[in-house]
Amino acid sequence: MTENLLEKAYKHCIAHGYRFTNPREQVLKILANETKPLGAYDILQRLSNEINKPNPPTVYRAIQFWHQEGFIHCIDSLKSYVACSNGHHLGQTQFLICNQCDFVKELENIIDFTPVTKSAKSIQFSIMNCTVEIKGLCANCNSS
Template identity: 40%
Template sequence: MSNSYILSPFKSSSHTHAHCLGSALSKAESTCAERGLRLTRLRRRVLELVWGSHEPVKAYDILDSLHDNSRRAAPPTVYRALDFLRQEGFVHKIESLNAYVGCGEPGHSNAGQFLICSGCSAVAELDDVDIINMIASKARQLGFVVQDHTIEVQGLCAECQEKGL
C-alpha cells in the first residue's frame, strides 16, 4: 500500500516547523525559477505567512501581519500575491474557512482533498486518485462531468483525539 497520495500529513505538535517552512520556500523558489516566474518579496513574504503553521490563515490576518513591517501593504497587492500563489499551486484556499494553507507538494496535478481538524485547526492534504475517480464515476451516472471539486472534511486529528477534544 503506497501512501503517495498523502501530500501533507498531520504533524505532531512537537515537529520542527522551521523545516516545513524552509522546504516550502525553497520549493517555491526553485519552481518559480523553472517556470520563469518572479517570486517577488511580497509574494515570498505572503507565502511565508501562510506557512506560519499548518493552520489555514485568513487574508486579513496576512494583511495585519504585513502591517508591522511595511506600514501599509495595500490589500489589492496582497490579494494579487495570494492569487499568484494559488495559481502556481503553492497555497490552497480552504473554502469552508475562507482561509489559505500551504501546499504539501506544489505542482501536483489534481485538486487536493483536505482533512481539517476542528481541535487544532491543522489541515492535512491528500491527492487520492481513488476518491477522484469514485466521484467522477458517480457523477457520470447522473450524466454529470466533474470539472473541479473541492473536498473538505471536518474532524479530529490523532493528537486532538488523544487530548479528548
C-alpha cells in the same frame, strides 16, 4: 518545509518567467510557517511586520498567484489558506479539518477520483478542481 517550499517556488517562478516579488515571497513564507490556516486579513496583519504598509490588493494578488500555481490551497469552509504540504499538485486535494481548533492536515492523495472523473466525462463535464474537506476532531481536541 519553509525553505524547501520557497526554493521550489523560486525555481518555479524562474522556469515560467514569473517575478518572485518580495510580497509573493513573504505571503508564501507566512503560510509555510503556520500550523493553522490563515485568512487574507491575518496574512495582511503578519505581512505588516515584514513590509512597510502592505495593502489588501497586494495580499490578494499574492494569494491568487500562489493558489493558481498550486503552492497554497484554499480551505473553503474556513475562508482561509494553507501552504501545500504534499508537493505541488493542482486540482485534487483532501483535508482533515478539526471543528474545534481549525487544525488542518493535508492528506497524500489517498482518494481515488477515477470514478468521479469518469462520471464527469460521461456528461462532458470538465473537472477543474476537486477538493475534499473532511470535518471532525483532531487528537488534541478528542482527548480534552
